[in-house]
Amino acid sequence: MIRKNPSFRISLVAAAVAVACAAPAAMAAGAAPLQTREAPRAAPAADAAARLIVTYRDGGLSNALKLKTVNAAATRSRAMTAAAARSGTKAPSASYMRKLAVGADLVRLDRRIGARELDALVAELAADPAVAAVEVDRMMRHTGAASLRGGMVTPQLTPDDQYYAQYQWHLQNTAGGIHAPAAWDVSTGEGVVVAVLDTGIIDHPDMDANMLPGYDFITDTFVSRRPTNERVPGAHDFGDWNDDPNQCDVTTSSFHGTHVAGTVAELSNNTSGMAGVAHNAKVLPVRVLGRCGGYTSDIADAIVWAAGGSVPGVPANANPAEIINMSLGGGGSCKSVSQTAINTAVALGTTVVVAAGNSNGDVANFSPASCDGVISVGAARITGGRASYSNYGAKVDLAGPGGGGGVDGNPNGYVWQASNNSDTSPELGAATYMGMAGTSMAAPHVAGVAALVQSAVVAGGGVPKTPAELEAILVDSARAFPATPDRAIGSGLLDAPAALAKALEVPCDPAVEECAPAAIELTNKVVVGNVSGTAGSQTLYSIEVPAGAKRLNVMTYGGTGNVGMYVSAGDAPSAQSYDYKSARPGNNEAVRVNKPASGTYYILLVGEAAYSGVSIEARID
Structure with missing residues (x-):
């Protein structure tokens, strides 16, 4: 992750930033010393013990028989792997962790094993007649990368927030912005719940009133920084910094989830700070990412829970989300457990928005952005052109403002929202505003506009749009790119007023007028x-x-x-x-x-x- 950190005295001081995959930038809410900081993008965690997600053909098998199947496969695969066999150590032993919401079982190996041995174990287990599917419980991470920090009316609603006019190009009528002011005349998202599956949130005066009680789904104390592996109420971000290079790359805390939640529903028209897209919607924070990332199994359970589904061992969600935002991902095509969880959410009527990823590669090779049934969002610059880091390809549905990083300068290279100015624990810092760039930032703009649409439809006496209908509205109403992108990043640029107009348009009545074919x-x-x-x-x-x-x-x-x-x-x-x-x-x-x-x-x-x-x-x- 690349971060920049200029403080705010009278105005924000520009600082050059190298954009790897995406870039955060920050501005403090008070006066703090100027500083610029860069850190490498976090690598996947080196798991203390490998975790496997196993789907058995007979869901009624006892846990003992399920573990026997895994341990037998481990013994067979070890004998087939020359390096492992020569080591003289015993095959790894599995312990049972829990049942997932999608029906699969999570097991943990008692120690790490090499990549070849792990691949051999997965192959052996997949070939077992008792097993329907198996995959490694991979770590995913957020898709933000660089930051800048600093301390710090008309018929079309122009917020009076302190920093809106100067910094939030992404909400305004710029070439790459979402043209929000005209949309706010129609809807501000009231009555809609958007779940943000991310690093959790921190206390922030410009956000707290729009945050619902969330849940922490992380089941690993190293990742969560909590004292137990139990899932707990609340979604407090304890910080995702890492100072152990043996686990993953050394990084400072990102407060990524707070920034993403702010894009969706930061308080607006309160004369302070910045504005959110759907600033009268509510955010349901769900913590799935921490130090070094987050497990696929935890994320899958969180998807189901956020949508109102049942998760073993977790109380029912009192505020099911109409929309889920996931600004996170990992390498490889869509994982089976992720697809099943997404299918469950969609069947419950929840629209799932996912960041396409920041590797400048084909989104088909990244999960969950390549899953079916999601709105996959690429990133555009203030110019409306593709951000150089943005993933691309046929599975990207449309582009939202992600920022181009240093190439477009400060503040225009970044998306600006709430954050914290600590390098580690938020309790050691203070409320701040940060600029970040990435598809992580583009996705919550889409989730926010989706909330505007659902709120407006219901306020007009209509029935909430289905996930498929909402996706079609957002994709079909996208504004044309100023110039054809060098790589395909969807149908066009997110356009808030156009999406509302399309959702609220009165169908043509062939009895009184000649209607064009619906196309x-x-x-x-x-x-x-x-x-x-x-x-x-x-x-x-x-x-x-x-x-x-x-x-x-x-x-x-x-x-x-x-x-x-x-x-x-x-x-x-x-x-x-x-x-x-x-x-x-x-x-x-x-x-x-x-x-x-x-x-x-x-x-x-x-x-x-x-x-x-x-x-x-x-x-x-």
Whole structure:
């Protein structure tokens, strides 16, 4: 993690910051000495004892039989691993930890083992007839990376918060901002609960009134800094600093969860501090990250609990969240236990928003951002361009303000919200305001706008949007990028007033007016990925072609199954009536129109067989 720390005297002093994956920046609430600080990005923890998540085919097996299965696999795998066999030590022994909300069991090995031996153990266990699935309980970490600290009306609602105008470009009508003032005339998020699964929160006068009682799901004393492995009420952030390089990289505390929660619902119009996106919503803080990160198993249970589901050993959640924000992740494609937890939350009606990650790589290789059923959020700069660290790819749904770090200077390179100025425990510091950059910062902007939408819909007498409906509203209403990004980061830039307008628009009544076909609007040269459908399904898209265009290219590619593509100008096509067609076996379809007339072109995707993971793109030259 890279952090910067200028204090606030009369104005915030700019400081250069090198952005690795994402950048935090901070400003203190009082006068403090100026300082700049950088620290390396935290590495995954070296687990004191490996943990495995095992799903058994017979959920009624006794714990003793479950452990017998694991220990037998450990013995077999050790004999097959030459280095382990030569060491002369016994195979690791497993102990039972608990049942997860998703039905899997968590077991702990009594000591660390090498990567090859661990891989062999997982393979042996997966091959056991009693086992349906197994995965290592990996550590995930937050997706923030650099910080800057410092001490420190009209028809469109302009907050009177002290630092809003100068620092919070990300909420304003900048090229990369969410254009919040016009949205606040319609909704401020009242009545909506947003769960923030992160490092927990600290006491902060600009946030406390919007924080609900949360829960601490961390089950490892080293990670949590609490005296026991028990889960406990409250979500206090004890600090995630680490001074032991044998565990993970040495870092100062990030207070990441406080910053993320502030983006969602920091108090506004209170003449002090800064503003939040949905400043009349409530945040349910859920602590899942601590020193060196957090376990997948704890995060999965927290997802289910936050959505109102049942978790063994944890009291029922009195404030189920309509929206969950997870500005966290790890390497590898979506984990089975994470997907099952997300599926449970979505089935309960909760929308799950996830940061795409900060490795400048394809999001398909990161979890939980690559899971199905989530809104995966990339990061944009103040210019509206892709932040260099942001993950990308077909699974990214849209981009939110993440900040470009030092390349855009201070304050414009960072997203600004509440924090603490301590390097370690928050009790040793004081309330502050910090600028950070990363997809961690982009995601809670999306979660906040989702809260604005749900609040407005209910206030208007409507029924809350389903997760799929809410995702479609946010994605389809996104503002076009000022220029085509160098990598695909979704349908466009998060636009708060446009999302509200789309959610509240009155459906066209064909009895009194001529209605355009209901279609998903494509943006020129922006890929829409992860498209799926059943055999015989039909999905209609549209693209506006300006006068003077030389050609229109529409293509689909990737994924599995078989789609057909039918294109018409002005009217929706069908498989029997169309202007252009491409229906080859598989998903690689292409239609090219030279010198197209200006107007609306409609593209119909038909499932010749069930298909998934398909990308569609329209290019106008």
